[in-house]
Amino acid sequence: MTGGAALLTPGVQREPGAPQPDASFGGFVARAAAAGQLVVQPRMGFGDPRRMRAGLERTKNAVATTVGTLTIDSYTRVGDVAAARAAVAEGTALNGYPITTHPVELTRSLLDGLAGPGFPVQVRHGSSRPEAIVRALAAAGLDATEGGPVSYCLPYGRTPLAESVENWARCCELLASLVPAPRVPHLESFGGCMLGQLCPPGLLVALSLLEGMFFVRHGISSVSLSYAQQTDPEQDAEAVRALRRLAGEFLPARVDRHVVLYTYMGVFPHTARGATRLLEASARLAVRSGAQRLIVKTAAEAYRIPTVLENVRALETAAATAALQERPRSPHSGPGGGPPDPRFDGIGFAGADLSNRSDSSDTDSEVYREARAFVEAVLELDEDLGRALRAAFARGVLDVPYCLHPDNAGRSRSFVDAGGRLRWSRTGSMPATPCPAPGAGASAPALTSDGLLAAVHGVARRYDAPQDGE
Numbered sequence: 001m002t003g004g005a006a007l008l009t010p011g012v013q014r015e016p017g018a019p020q021p022d023a024s025f026g027g028f029v030a031r032a033a034a035a036g037q038l039v040v041q042p043r044m045g046f047g048d049p050r051r052m053r054a055g056l057e058r059t060k061n062a063v064a065t066t067v068g069t070l071t072i073d074s075y076t077r078v079g080d081v082a083a084a085r086a087a088v089a090e091g092t093a094l095n096g097y098p099i100t101t102h103p104v105e106l107t108r109s110l111l112d113g114l115a116g117p118g119f120p121v122q123v124r125h126g127s128s129r130p131e132a133i134v135r136a137l138a139a140a141g142l143d144a145t146e147g148g149p150v151s152y153c154l155p156y157g158r159t160p161l162a163e164s165v166e167n168w169a170r171c172c173e174l175l176a177s178l179v180p181a182p183r184v185p186h187l188e189s190f191g192g193c194m195l196g197q198l199c200p201p202g203l204l205v206a207l208s209l210l211e212g213m214f215f216v217r218h219g220i221s222s223v224s225l226s227y228a229q230q231t232d233p234e235q236d237a238e239a240v241r242a243l244r245r246l247a248g249e250f251l252p253a254r255v256d257r258h259v260v261l262y263t264y265m266g267v268f269p270h271t272a273r274g275a276t277r278l279l280e281a282s283a284r285l286a287v288r289s290g291a292q293r294l295i296v297k298t299a300a301e302a303y304r305i306p307t308v309l310e311n312v313r314a315l316e317t318a319a320a321t322a323a324l325q326e327r328p329r330s331p332h333s334g335p336g337g338g339p340p341d342p343r344f345d346g347i348g349f350a351g352a353d354l355s356n357r358s359d360s361s362d363t364d365s366e367v368y369r370e371a372r373a374f375v376e377a378v379l380e381l382d383e384d385l386g387r388a389l390r391a392a393f394a395r396g397v398l399d400v401p402y403c404l405h406p407d408n409a410g411r412s413r414s415f416v417d418a419g420g421r422l423r424w425s426r427t428g429s430m431p432a433t434p435c436p437a438p439g440a441g442a443s444a445p446a447l448t449s450d451g452l453l454a455a456v457h458g459v460a461r462r463y464d465a466p467q468d469g470e
Contacts, residue, residue: 037065052097059311063319151211152164160407188225231422
């Protein structure tokens, strides 16, 4: 399937009150999922409009079900418009597309004939002050972006969390107002990717869900919830399933939603063989855990920014791997194990109250219990979710390990246990229990600098190591 073209058929019927398929980003992913296709997406951004268009063209024409990406440059992300303009005027290479500097007519021309119902394009940026970016993408005819009040604040700078919350509340409402019907604005939470690695999955799942809830409360009706591949495949599958189940419990039925998985965001394997294995593992994880979209990485990640061709190879590798992975059967699968009823998300009907069900294998999973405890603790702090998030970080109820932002308590720590699972060694004031190491008494031993380096490089070393028979 190229660019999802085969998915441009009339939408299937959905239950009353559920979101209807549309020509927007979320609708495209929903149709792909109904057809049994994993959507794959690159991280791609170039300052030169001609190169950016070429990248989108190659992505659209890849042998995969793809969506496009406009990744924004660093100057634009931090609001340094003067530096972005100077770079464009001087012809200096940028690490992304300066969407607020290039004229809107130029961006529209770049997208003309590419972006549309069969190939939606998402703007990715990293800004805690995204208003100008939101205005620019909407003016260019786009309707999808990503980020969040926590996930695009704590890891990236010193913007106060209170300011980021206000900025993102305003920008959710702005995006909702600027995208004309019948298109539906879409926001993806980056909360499941905090710091890339060494953050236990319970907190990642909770942050992604809380940001998705924040978006909905500020007028967004189509969201995606993220999770980044971590150190243990089974724990990762548990996390994605927990995220999907919690979304069914906490998001209104009217909200279109899906889960997006990120190929491992930490130190990447140095060999092409190892990098390919890790990418393939993420594609298999996406399919068996029920994620509907995958953000890929390439074999060049350990060394430099990848080329367009390397991105396309990664997209096609992930798509081919996903196609070979057996999909989990559900009671609602079609004949011969075909695509399930699109209302069924692999755990229950979309939007159903699952709080009392007992037939899911992940009902009592460690990640689910921990993530739900985080979410409930935050929601108890204030009826206004923005104020609740600020209070949660001020009190250490949410506390991202190894994050140096001034608004993060910094009392939590994590480690990778002998089985490869990410665990808490210190939890501070969070509603989570630290995991004692074998023979270490009441708590795990402190993580030394050598131990931290070993943990950070562990996945890369595992996938670079020769496999049996090599």
